[in-house]
Amino acid sequence: MEPVNIGICGLGTVGGGTFDVLNRNAKEITRRAGREIRVSHIGSRSPKTDYDLQQVCVLADVFDVATAPEVDIVVELIGGCDVALDLILTAIEQGKHVVTANKALIAEHGNEIFAAAQEKGVMVAFEAAVAGGIPIIKTIREGLTANKIDWLAGIINGTGNFILTEMREKGRPFIDVLAEAQELGYAEADPTFDVEGIDAAHKLTILASIAFGIPLQFEKVYTEGISHISAQDILFAEELGYRIKHLGIAKRVPEGIELRVHPTLVPERLLLANVNGVMNAIMVHGDAVGPTLYYGAGAGGEATASAVVADIVDVVRTLTIDSDDRVPHLAFKSDCLSDVRIMPIESVVTSYYLRMEVLDQPGVMANVARILSELDISIEAIIQKEPQIKGSEVAIILLTRNVEESKMNEAIAEIESLDSTLGDIVKIRAESLIN
Ligand code: HSE
Numbered sequence: 001m002e003p004v005n006i007g008i009c010g011l012g013t014v015g016g017g018t019f020d021v022l023n024r025n026a027k028e029i030t031r032r033a034g035r036e037i038r039v040s041h042i043g044s045r046s047p048k049t050d051y052d053l054q055q056v057c058v059l060a061d062v063f064d065v066a067t068a069p070e071v072d073i074v075v076e077l078i079g080g081c082d083v084a085l086d087l088i089l090t091a092i093e094q095g096k097h098v099v100t101a102n103k104a105l106i107a108e109h110g111n112e113i114f115a116a117a118q119e120k121g122v123m124v125a126f127e128a129a130v131a132g133g134i135p136i137i138k139t140i141r142e143g144l145t146a147n148k149i150d151w152l153a154g155i156i157n158g159t160g161n162f163i164l165t166e167m168r169e170k171g172r173p174f175i176d177v178l179a180e181a182q183e184l185g186y187a188e189a190d191p192t193f194d195v196e197g198i199d200a201a202h203k204l205t206i207l208a209s210i211a212f213g214i215p216l217q218f219e220k221v222y223t224e225g226i227s228h229i230s231a232q233d234i235l236f237a238e239e240l241g242y243r244i245k246h247l248g249i250a251k252r253v254p255e256g257i258e259l260r261v262h263p264t265l266v267p268e269r270l271l272l273a274n275v276n277g278v279m280n281a282i283m284v285h286g287d288a289v290g291p292t293l294y295y296g297a298g299a300g301g302e303a304t305a306s307a308v309v310a311d312i313v314d315v316v317r318t319l320t321i322d323s324d325d326r327v328p329h330l331a332f333k334s335d336c337l338s339d340v341r342i343m344p345i346e347s348v349v350t351s352y353y354l355r356m357e358v359l360d361q362p363g364v365m366a367n368v369a370r371i372l373s374e375l376d377i378s379i380e381a382i383i384q385k386e387p388q389i390k391g392s393e394v395a396i397i398l399l400t401r402n403v404e405e406s407k408m409n410e411a412i413a414e415i416e417s418l419d420s421t422l423g424d425i426v427k428i429r430a431e432s433l434i435n
Pocket of ligand 1: 157159160187188194199
């Protein structure tokens with residue numbers, strides 16, 4: 001059989017990793033795909049000289065790769081949403097299949113891209129867009145296809161996990177660890193995407209769509225970052241038996257679907273709580289299989305290339321299959337997507353970690369307890385620390401039982417209005433992740 005020609009657009013960390021893996025494992029990959037997969041074109045303005053590109057047509061303009069008649073599959077690894085969107089739509093228009101690692105592009109423009117691809121009968125594969133080398137898209141879309149997915153919760157940003165891990169294990173300040181993550185190349189070009197949860201929200205958007213069969217709705221994800229998490233909250237959480245993780249959570253509830261990214265207290269006995277450094281992990285709970293967990297490198301050239309190459313092989317295997325018989329882009333047939341409601345954060349029901357600084361005087365705790373009790377909020381655990389100076393201020397840490405967020409906010413506002421409460425109360429959601 002004729003080889004399949006690949007055009008790689010972008011020869012950065014992931015593009016270079018993909019080129020290397022395709023070359024290094026060429027024999028193994030051919031045995032798996034049933035056909036030789038050959039990098040015929042590369043689109044790069046300044047390809048590094050350490051690659052052997054003698055057999056490859058190198059073009060400075062990526063659009064020339066997308067329109068080259070010999071190219072069968074366009075691999076978009078340039079990132080961003082502007083040029084990348086035009087490039088992918090051009091490739092689709094030319095009847096070419098597309099593989100991409102671009103999470104922002106799929107989360108924000110995937111509905112349009114998949115509609116165009118379906119019209120043209122081509123595939124757009126995006127395994128590398130979520131959690132780097134962990135095959136989580138294929139797992140949910142195919143491996144768990146028998147299940148009604150109840151929820152998924154994941155550490156899907158390595159930079160954020162690295163920061164929280166270093167803060168907990170070494171007591172390092174947030175800002176120092178972020179600088180190191182940038183130096184090590186884990187962080188996005190704009191690191192606020194990592195620490196403010198935008199990168200995780202992109203990935204969660206994609207996971208939720210394939211888990212629940214809903215359109216991509218990035219704008220509806222509730223997103224909260226980790227920049228306000230302090231070393232003392234990490235320590236207090238630990239005293240309560242929890243770790244703080246930056247989770248993306250998508251959950252089916254009777255009224256709709258919750259989509260949220262926020263720091264979360266997770267029981268320390270859970271495997272997920274012990275995923276450290278830049279590693280990613282995703283728990284998926286299906287009604288038939290129960291809880292499952294997927295762990296691995298969420299970033300890095302070759303780890304991400306592992307997913308890119310798997311997508312290329314997948315596309316090659318299905319080249320001869322009628323487009324209607326292929327696995328749908330978002331796991332469910334495009335005319336079977338559901339417009340179920342995405343729940344506002346105020347209606348989420350969970351438990352809460354609260355830390356408040358209060359005056360060290362009689363009756364303060366009683367007032368806090370009264371406010372919670374009047375709103376029917378039950379306390380699961382409580383810690384009060386010795387004041388630095390007797391009679392001055394003291395920290396009270398509470399863990400509540402499950403309560404609706406709107407009610408929790410009402411209680412917090414009331415407690416903050418007491419003369420004995422100093423400053424704002426820190427609120428961090430907690431999840432048991434049991435069933
Ligand atoms: N900045 C991302 C992370 C890279 O830290 O996880 C992988 O998407």
